[in-house]
Amino acid sequence: MSKNIISMRHIIKRYFIGKPNELQILNGIDLDVQENEFLAIVGQSGSGKSTLMNMIGALDRPTEGTYFLNGRDISRMNDVQLSTIRNREIGFVFQNFHLIPRMSALKNVEMPLLYAGMPRRERLRRANELLEIVDMADRGSHQPNELSGGQKQRVAIARAMANHPSLLLADEPTGALDTKTGRMIMDLFHQLHQQEGTTIILITHSPELAQECDRIVTISDGSIISDTGVTADAVH
């Protein structure tokens, strides 16, 4: 029996752009994700995938509904608690890498460790170790603008893995990369999934990449229209 890492009930997200044209982006999402799952979220542009992902990653709060992450009610947490959750339990990987400019790869990877209050020496050791894992050890001193897209994404993945998060969230991580580089990034996710046992949620437009995952959730207009469910071999 695996335990639920994510448990969402009737999540609704609305934007209020003036009373008459209130915009409902998520229409009551119910979603359970178990530990060590590798889940793909697919759907058309504007269907609400990123909005859902931000909710899962504690960057955003639902307008209605309940969300338990690792057994704790996220919708009732204050800003300080949410930032601690993002720091310790979540790793984000974005389509546009989102490395901080004019800051070396190593410094970028150090960032979550810094906010976790890790002492400098230990931080450096861990950051180098992470760069090693994503095969970027020799590029630690490089600035983001000196790296290729694939290299940037690998640094970003190293950064996301810094504090051993239980949940890795990747919003179209290969969207800005060519197929070959995208393939390498995808391999890296598989490696982390197997070696570190991290639960991964991946938003992708590529049916082939989605097919590689344990489970596929399809979203359309803010609702889940299909879910392949937990496959028998989800827990390796």
Next chain:
Amino acid sequence: MQFTENLRLAFASLAANKMRSLLTMLGIIIGISSVILITTIGTSIQKTLSNTFNQIGASNFFDVYLYQDYDYEDMMSDDFSDEMPEEDMFTREMLDRLTETYGDHFTPMLQQDFGNATLRSVTNEEFSVMVTGELSPVQDTLHLRGRTITQRDNQEKIHAIYVSDLFVRQYFQDETVDPIGQTVDMTLSNGSTIDFIIVGVCETPELMDKLYAPGTSDMEKTSNVTVPLDTMLDILHQTQEPMMYLTIRWNTEYDPDMLQDELQEFFEAEYAEKPGYQVIVQNEQIYLGMINSVINVITIAISIIAAISLIVGGVGVMNIMLVSITERTKEIGIRKALGAQNSAIRMQFVVEAILICLIGGIIGIILGIAGGMILGFTAKSLVTTIYPDYAQMIAITVQPSVPAILVAVGFSILTGVFFGYYPANKAAKMDPIDALRYD
């Protein structure tokens, strides 16, 4: 998050925009440097005055005056006289008691003129001197050799004499002679000739030359000599006349305010049984104090005006911080996604604002001091060219005000906190998703 990390970050961020950082600092630099310049000028004037006072030798003396209070009725009575009875005046015994009570705190400066005296040089030429009796030297800035007249000379009635180098030339007709320990015979105004031993030599005051037409020979000049007051009184069978006014030197190792109180108390006790008298102890430095407080007021007033430019500078810092935060919205979003707490973001930008202001402040302090130095040296060279005669006397000193520097550093930091807080707080409160979406 550690403070040092914030500092590193802030430095990196300033280094990334060097020109902009410098322009932002400009307001702070101008504000701080003008405050420092003004206070440097203020303290330099004060220091120059007090050094000049010291040089003239007027700094560590108390003037003690005796006043008689008159009743209205006394004044109206027929036999009213405003002359003070001699038995009520200050006496030598009082001064002895003062020295007994307070030891080295005070040295009474009694001086009495004993008129002219004549001597014959080794070549038997006559020349005259002015004889002054003293308890201890009033001023020893011109001292050259040997020792000055001491209180012990007075107590033991030693026939000591303290002369000038002019006297040495007059008496020995030879400047290379060592006069210390030599005995000279001096014919006093009452006609008696007394032997004195030379104990010390001082330089002839420059003023001496100005008293005589150029070309006057040394033998025609009258120099000053000092002898122990009590020795002289003893020789002339006189006693010290009672006094209504005393000059008392105080030991600069002690706090002058404390000494002034001691002196006041001492004389009040002396006159406790003689009502109707009032003793007033004044320190010549009081005048210096008055001038100083006027300069202080002016300095503070102008500094406040200059400090207004600091507000302008602070607004400049705030403006640039707002621009910087807007530019770095995405970075703020990323940091939040990575787990930065609002307080960490706020601290990051406040530290950056403080750093801008602090660097600006330090540059301002350096410029202000440099400006003060330049002004000081200009003033010095002006004085030496315009008033060469007084150049020696006016001791121009350039001294930056240390409290002003400390206040300037503190004020820079405060400006940073005050004008950096609002932008930093704005950054801290950004919604992470909006910040990440921003481009």
